[in-house]
Amino acid sequence: MADWPLLIALTDEAKLALGDREYFEIDCLPFRIGRESRVAMVNGELLYMERRKGGADSNNDLYLIDDAELLNISREHLRIEKTSKGEFRVYDRGSACGTHVDGQSAGGHDKKGWVSLHDDSEIIIGQRNSPYRFTIKHLDRLR
Numbered sequence: 001m002a003d004w005p006l007l008i009a010l011t012d013e014a015k016l017a018l019g020d021r022e023y024f025e026i027d028c029l030p031f032r033i034g035r036e037s038r039v040a041m042v043n044g045e046l047l048y049m050e051r052r053k054g055g056a057d058s059n060n061d062l063y064l065i066d067d068a069e070l071l072n073i074s075r076e077h078l079r080i081e082k083t084s085k086g087e088f089r090v091y092d093r094g095s096a097c098g099t100h101v102d103g104q105s106a107g108g109h110d111k112k113g114w115v116s117l118h119d120d121s122e123i124i125i126g127q128r129n130s131p132y133r134f135t136i137k138h139l140d141r142l143r
Contacts, residue, residue, distance in 0.1 A: 005080075006137045007062075010122065013131035017064040017073075024062060029142075030081035030091075033125070034060040035073035064125070064132065072097050072126020078107075080117065080136070088117040088139050100124040 008023040009015035018024050059076050066073040074095035082088055091114045092099040092107025099106045102121050106113035117123075119139045125132040 003141065005139050005142065007123075008135050008137060010133040010135055011131050013068075014133050017066065017132055019065075026061075026080060026136075028061060030079045031062070032060045032076070032079045032093075033062045033064060033073075034076045034078075034093075035066045035071065036063040037075050066126075066132065068131070072130040072132055077125060082142065088142075089114045090117050090123060095126075097126040097130070099126075100128055 005026045006023045007018075007026055009018055009021070015022060064073050064077075074093070074097070076093045077095045078093055078099050079091045080088065081091055090099055090101050090106060092112055094110050094112045095107050096110060098108025098113075099115070101115040101117060101123050104115045106115040117136060117139065119137060121136055123134045123136065124130050125134070
């Protein structure tokens with residue numbers, strides 16, 4: 001079992017966005033998530049050239065693939081962080097479509113905002129009807 005929280009896909013689209021994985025271990029805080037935006041033309045087909053883990057000069061720690069016609073995930077979408085009081089939150093980094101946690105909204109329309117995060121919170125990246133839905137587990141281990 002992981003020592004860090006797990007970001008767990010709740011939908012098939014979320015699983016594909018994680019590189020066809022059920023979950024991703026968050027191994028640093030704050031943890032930055034955004035859309036993979038590098039593309040290349042290969043044999044006449046447009047392909048995403050994905051980065052799975054950010055480096056020191058990277059904007060994100062995890063790059064998600066959003067191949068919907070109308071994008072939900074911004075290039076620099078959100079950050080999962082721990083506050084000085086030991087509480088966890090999702091901080092929307094000024095995304096276009098916003099972030100929703102357990103029915104509460106943060107960000108959207110290029111405005112920043114945050115929502116408290118708890119073990120088993122549902123995180124929707126993008127509009128409320130976005131297929132990019134995740135949950136987070138084991139935040140209590142880091143308190």
